[in-house]
Amino acid sequence: MAPIEVENLTKEYGGVLGVDTVSFTVEDGEVFGFLGPNGAGKTTTIRVLLGCIAPTTGTATVLGADVHDEDALVEAKQRIGYLPATLGFDEEVTGTTVLDYHESIKGGQRRDELLNMFTPPVDRPVREYSSGNKRMLGIVQAFMHDPDLVIMDEPTSGLDPLKQERFNEFLRAERDRGKTLFFSSHVLSEVRRVCDRIGILRDGKVVTVEDVDTLLNRGGKQVRVQTTDAGRAALADLDDVIETTQFPDGIQFIYTGEYNTLLTELSRYDVQDVDISEPPLEDIFLHYYETDANAREVAEADV
């Protein structure tokens, strides 16, 4: 049985759908990225998986435990780590006290190793922590009992770039050790760096679940051409051209069709400059969101 199986999951809050018939499966030993803008339903899905909220309809299993079955879920949680988006540690106690409490309940065989890698000032009270330090304390508590599955909600928010890179490396190493990692993010580049597969969530619905590589290949090429007015107009009208942007003396677009067709078309006009490259993941993402204003926010969050 896959570590996470979600089937037709719907959660309704007072007439508003938080998530709407969401289905996906996270396979053993993969890093699964759950991507979408704020408010798309990522946290709602995660809360269902942890039994914080009950689904309105549909179901989900985590390490084989049905989320409706509290006893089974409690049993499964011994092998689950969780890093929430907001880390509500007790402010008045030290990091050591927090970790002692966590260790007493779920174990902490990797605590020292993790504290060498991520270095929150554990002797100081949590109220003195920066957001990065809180995040590191969160990472330590999520992994310290060496869980088989770790669920993370926006795990790198608050981390400086150096620590982010260390964390990404750590995630890859964990995956190689056979752990299953599920994390939500609205930062595309992060997801691209560490994930094997991505589920894209939009307005509470899963728009697509794909391999990162497939998503990139499917995305076609980004073409940037400097040419005449007539050339620009003709290129913009070509089939398989999307995401057209005009700029002075030129045009930029994503081309998903046959390369020969594009080259034939280009040869008809006076081309001063041409650049054909891999499209940024942001643009692929925009494709799924189309005119959605949220998409720009997501795409730009990474720039």
Place this chain on the structure above:
Amino acid sequence: MFETLRYESRRRVRGTAIMTAAISLYAGFTVWYFSALEGVDYEQLVQEAPATVKQAFGIESLTTIEGFLSAQVFNFVWLLGLGLYFAYAAGALIADDIESERMDLLLSFPISRTQLLAETFASLLVPLLAVNIVTGGVIYLLVGAIGQTIAPAHLVVAHVFSLPYLLVCAAIGVVASVLAERAAIAKRAAVGIVFALYLVESVVGSNTAFEWVQYISPTHYYKPTQILVHGSFNVTDPLVLLVTFVVLLALGQFLFQRRDI
């Protein structure tokens, strides 16, 4: 098992020490003040007070140390002060953790919600027991020190019977805590309900037409004045309180179990 109880209890130690010290100081002051008032004839003054006021403040006799303590310490601090404190503290239990999103971490632990609430609630036993044991001891020693006597059995009963009363106040807080959307609302609602019940008993309860109303207030089932001054008590009253406590806590558990966090 009991890791949460241990952790939460340890967090309560400092607050408990401060509160216990303050209440013991007040109780000590009251005992000393009684000795300082010796020879002053204020019994007449007391007898002229309206019956409602006397009943409201548990005043029966201010010329004996028992009467003085029950009016100044037990009726004010135990029935009202500590009643409100435990309602407030229990109102904060779940609601504060939900508001700070600490509950997300707690619910990721391999323990059930029932166990989490039970152990968190049980940590309130730290201040509950400490304040009764320490203040009771301080009162007994100081009463002896001013050359008065107080029946130790009556003092013990006055403290022991306060436990189910304070547990009911705390259970009211738990129900408010799991119901309210915001922590501030939970705490205010718990304090408001306990205060309203106190008033119901002391004011409305004396009116014969609404006599039945007093039976819904937990204060009706804990009468420190009667215990200390007359040495009279029955075991039904604390039993009524214990049953109420169990029912309220079970209701709190039921609501918490079904609540979306």
